[in-house]
Amino acid sequence: MTAHKLHGALGGGLLTRTDFRLPELATADLSGRTVTEVVAHGKHILLRTNDGLTMHSHLMMDGSWTASRNGKRLFGSSHPAHHLRVVLETAEVIAQGHRIHDVRIVSTTRESELVGHLGPDLLGSDWDSSVAATRLLSTPDRMIGPALLDQRNLAGIGNLYKCELLFLRGVSPWATVGSVPNIPAMTDLAYRLLRTNRDRWEQVTTGNNRPGQQTWVYERGSKPCRRCGTPIRRADQHEPDKGRLGDPHARSTYWCPHCQPGPSP
Numbered sequence: 001m002t003a004h005k006l007h008g009a010l011g012g013g014l015l016t017r018t019d020f021r022l023p024e025l026a027t028a029d030l031s032g033r034t035v036t037e038v039v040a041h042g043k044h045i046l047l048r049t050n051d052g053l054t055m056h057s058h059l060m061m062d063g064s065w066t067a068s069r070n071g072k073r074l075f076g077s078s079h080p081a082h083h084l085r086v087v088l089e090t091a092e093v094i095a096q097g098h099r100i101h102d103v104r105i106v107s108t109t110r111e112s113e114l115v116g117h118l119g120p121d122l123l124g125s126d127w128d129s130s131v132a133a134t135r136l137l138s139t140p141d142r143m144i145g146p147a148l149l150d151q152r153n154l155a156g157i158g159n160l161y162k163c164e165l166l167f168l169r170g171v172s173p174w175a176t177v178g179s180v181p182n183i184p185a186m187t188d189l190a191y192r193l194l195r196t197n198r199d200r201w202e203q204v205t206t207g208n209n210r211p212g213q214q215t216w217v218y219e220r221g222s223k224p225c226r227r228c229g230t231p232i233r234r235a236d237q238h239e240p241d242k243g244r245l246g247d248p249h250a251r252s253t254y255w256c257p258h259c260q261p262g263p264s265p
Ligand SMILES: [Zn+2]
Pocket: 225, 226, 227, 228, 229, 230, 256, 257, 258, 259, 260
């Protein structure tokens, strides 16, 4: 979690020197300001200062941050100098953004204009379960499976969590959002699952981290359901109006037809 590490390195620090190696920010200078916090919103990184500014950046596929304290590397690996985009220094820490994208400095009150199209981030400091539930419920006719993967509803759920969450809530991935009994309980559970796993490599939803025991249904096609013994089913799920191609949420979906009754393909 880059934002988490950057916060550890720069949070509370007074910026003594900044350098923006981007034409549009060539004259920008954040020195003299204190970094109050660094937070992630999806893949957006927001660095906030004590006088109400936010420096926004995005890692895309190739960007990264490194930091060192008193010359000792805190995190990140070395990069060629021409990848350097942003340097932020405090008395002890030098943080460097390499190949970071979409760097902008805006008033903190205008942050939402940059990231507002994303739903609440499950691992962010501003997670709000009720906002995520409201966004999901704004499309009641949509299938719940793809709706959970849509970052505009809530940011952070991948295909594994989608499958596991629906199993744990006893909901068919093909059910419509409007037919799911308790959407707030779904977003609360998503939060608990992601928080539990945030600091480990494996994604475990069963509470059992032995190999082959870590998930209820994900990648267990045709194996017996751990609860009822019914063979787990697998099918590609895509939304009817989008078609197989061009649908970013078309993924292999795993479910137990007995524990998750309702529509199926
Ligand atoms: Zn079952």
